[in-house]
Amino acid sequence: MTAAAFLDARPALRAGTELSPALIRGPVVVHLIRHPDGERSFEVGPKEHFLISRLDGTRTLAEIGAEYARRFERRLDPVGWTQLLRLLGARELLAGQGSAVAVDRSTRTEARSTVLRGKVLLVRDPDVFVGRVLRLLGPLLRPWVAVPLLLAAVAAQVVLATRVPELVADTGAVFGRPLDLVLVVVLLWFAVTAHEIGHGVVAHARGGRVGEIGLKWRLPVAIMYCRVDNYLFLLRRRDRVLAAAAGPAVNLVLLLPFVVAWCAQPTGSPTRQALSALLLLGSLQGLSNLVPLPPLDGYKMVSHALGMIDLAAESARFLGSLARRGRSVAHYPRASRGAYAAYGVGAVLVVGGLGVGLVVVSHLLWGQRIGALAVAVPVALLLFLLAGSITRWVRARRAGAARPSGPRGNG
Numbered sequence: 001m002t003a004a005a006f007l008d009a010r011p012a013l014r015a016g017t018e019l020s021p022a023l024i025r026g027p028v029v030v031h032l033i034r035h036p037d038g039e040r041s042f043e044v045g046p047k048e049h050f051l052i053s054r055l056d057g058t059r060t061l062a063e064i065g066a067e068y069a070r071r072f073e074r075r076l077d078p079v080g081w082t083q084l085l086r087l088l089g090a091r092e093l094l095a096g097q098g099s100a101v102a103v104d105r106s107t108r109t110e111a112r113s114t115v116l117r118g119k120v121l122l123v124r125d126p127d128v129f130v131g132r133v134l135r136l137l138g139p140l141l142r143p144w145v146a147v148p149l150l151l152a153a154v155a156a157q158v159v160l161a162t163r164v165p166e167l168v169a170d171t172g173a174v175f176g177r178p179l180d181l182v183l184v185v186v187l188l189w190f191a192v193t194a195h196e197i198g199h200g201v202v203a204h205a206r207g208g209r210v211g212e213i214g215l216k217w218r219l220p221v222a223i224m225y226c227r228v229d230n231y232l233f234l235l236r237r238r239d240r241v242l243a244a245a246a247g248p249a250v251n252l253v254l255l256l257p258f259v260v261a262w263c264a265q266p267t268g269s270p271t272r273q274a275l276s277a278l279l280l281l282g283s284l285q286g287l288s289n290l291v292p293l294p295p296l297d298g299y300k301m302v303s304h305a306l307g308m309i310d311l312a313a314e315s316a317r318f319l320g321s322l323a324r325r326g327r328s329v330a331h332y333p334r335a336s337r338g339a340y341a342a343y344g345v346g347a348v349l350v351v352g353g354l355g356v357g358l359v360v361v362s363h364l365l366w367g368q369r370i371g372a373l374a375v376a377v378p379v380a381l382l383l384f385l386l387a388g389s390i391t392r393w394v395r396a397r398r399a400g401a402a403r404p405s406g407p408r409g410n411g
Contacts, residue, residue, distance in 0.1 A: 003078050006081070007065065007081075010058065010059065011057070011061070011094055011095070012094070012095040013052065013055050013088070013094065013095060014035075014036055014093050017033065017035065018036075018233045019031060019032070019052065020233045021233075022307065024306070025043070025308070026317065026336075027336065028045070029045070030043040030045060031044050031046065032233070033052065033093065034230070034233060035092065035093060038211060038229055040091065042091065047068075047072060048084065050067075054067065057095065065081070116219050117217065118216065119215060119216035119225070121212055121213070121214040122213055122215055123212075126210040126213040127204065127211075129213065130210045130226075133197060134201050149253050150253070152256055153249070153252040153253045153255070153256060154252075156255060156256055156259045157283060157287070160279055160280075160283060164280075166267070166276065167276045167277075167279060167280040168280065168365060170276030171277040171281065172364075172365050172366070173273050174276070174277040175277075175365070177270075180274045184274060184281065187282075188278070188285060189223070191250075191251055191254055193224040195247040195248070196225050196226035196247065197224075199247045199297075200213065200226040201246065203228040203234075206234055206239035206242060206243055208228050208229070208230055208231065208243060209228070210226060210227065210228055210229070211228070231244070231300075232309065237304055240300075245301055247297050248286045248289040248290050248297055248298075251285055251286030252287075255279060258275055261275055262276065262279055291350060291354065292343070292347070293351065302343070306339050311340075314340060315341075315343045318332065318336075318337070318341070318344070319340065355382045358381075358382065359378050359379060359382075362375065362377065362378045
């Protein structure tokens with residue numbers, strides 16, 4: 001085939017291939033390319049994304065190359081095109097390569113599940129299910145409904161914050177009443193389910209796709225989950241942030257009727273004490289998810305708002321390089337330097353504050369019953385979690401160093 005005939009070709013991406021908006025990873029801008037099977041993805045740079053996003057079957061390679069030359073002031077020759085098309089072909093991303101291989105998620109999930117740890121899918125077509133829920137609850141997402149509900153939830157949290165000593169004392173009393181405690185735990189479990197479905201509903205409303213709804217367990221804990229497949233492929237940052245914020249918002253809004261019931265009960269009554277426990281633990285459930293630490297929703301919200309991926313790991317990497325006065329720091333744009341430094345320092349302060357708060361709450365709830373153990377146990381738990389986090393970060397960093405980089409060539 002002559003060069004002219006080659007450049008007259010009109011290749012197209014396989015239907016269903018997804019391209020993410022620009023995302024920041026460390027000092028560089030990347031785009032994610034996702035295979036239609038939903039299981040495979042890889043990163044490319046802005047130049048490769050510029051070319052790949054224009055492979056729609058209507059434009060020739062020569063036409064796309066001319067656009068590329070005007071944008072980047074560099075012409076792409078047939079050799080560069082061949083490398084890019086071979087890459088896409090090897091990843092089965094070009095139209096005409098046959099249908100995408102269907103992935104039997106249920107079989108794979110059952111094979112990996114054990115009695116002690118695993119998950120099971122509960123909905124055959126989760127995206128259709130979430131769409132039905134959206135049609136049912138859609139009016140609640142309209143601004144003139146959602147905003148007043150959120151403001152009422154914030155006001156309720158302010159009221160509860162002024163009564164923390166009473167809430168803590170009542171919660172301690174409920175821990176001595178097994179039936180009341182079981183009821184509170186069951187309600188909190190259903191709140192987790194609503195939290196997860198909330199993510200899926202808002203993501204679906206914003207153009208996202210729900211891949212799984214199921215039950216996962218790590219005994220003795222079992223919770224519902226809802227997995228949104230393409231958070232990072234939503235084009236607008238606002239949509240990604242709203243989808244991540246939906247879960248905590250649902251938690252706090254669901255507490256509103258219980259706040260009203262709590263206010264109507266006389267102080268010290270068993271019913272008010274049970275409601276106090278539900279409100280305290282439910283508030284912690286919702287507010288703790290807003291903490292900007294992985295893997296919590298607050299972390300996802302901050303990451304999406306900044307347009308960054310692997311924010312925590314990249315922040316740690318940046319601060320490590322800064323402490324060593326490494327040359328790579330100079331490669332970071334000024335805005336990225338500020339974001340990574342601020343997040344890293346803020347994360348340390350947040351972790352320290354949460355650790356102190358956990359110890360204080362444990363002492364208030366159980367100090368009179370178990371004495372020094374009320375402090376020793378949470379401190380030991382915090383040290384265990386810290387050691388685990390450090391271990392995971394070191395492994396992730398080693399894996400990142402060993403992982404071959406995504407395509408960066410072609411101009």
